[in-house]
Amino acid sequence: MSANSTAAANPAHVAPVFAALGDATRLALVARFCAGLVSDLRQGRERIWALDPVHLEEACGCLDEISIQWDKALDRLEKFVEE
Secondary structure, three states, rough: OOOHHHHHHHHHOHHHHHHHHOOOOHHHHHHOOOOOEEEEEEEOOOEEEEEOHHHHHHHHHHHHHHHHHHHHHHHHHHHHHHO
């Protein structure tokens, strides 16, 4: 099962990602404390940051599913208005 189908099946699973990214302060905190979206590795005096794309792919899958649902709802509304 792909990350996209997992997210579409359980949007609550990715809700924390949206909550974290929806506010600049929380986004900064997520980046600072890693919170599953980024990882860091200290190498001597340097800290190497890496984005973990899995959580973002799950969020993208959820957004795709929501987009499909909205498109269907808007199509139904358009048909209703035209009648």
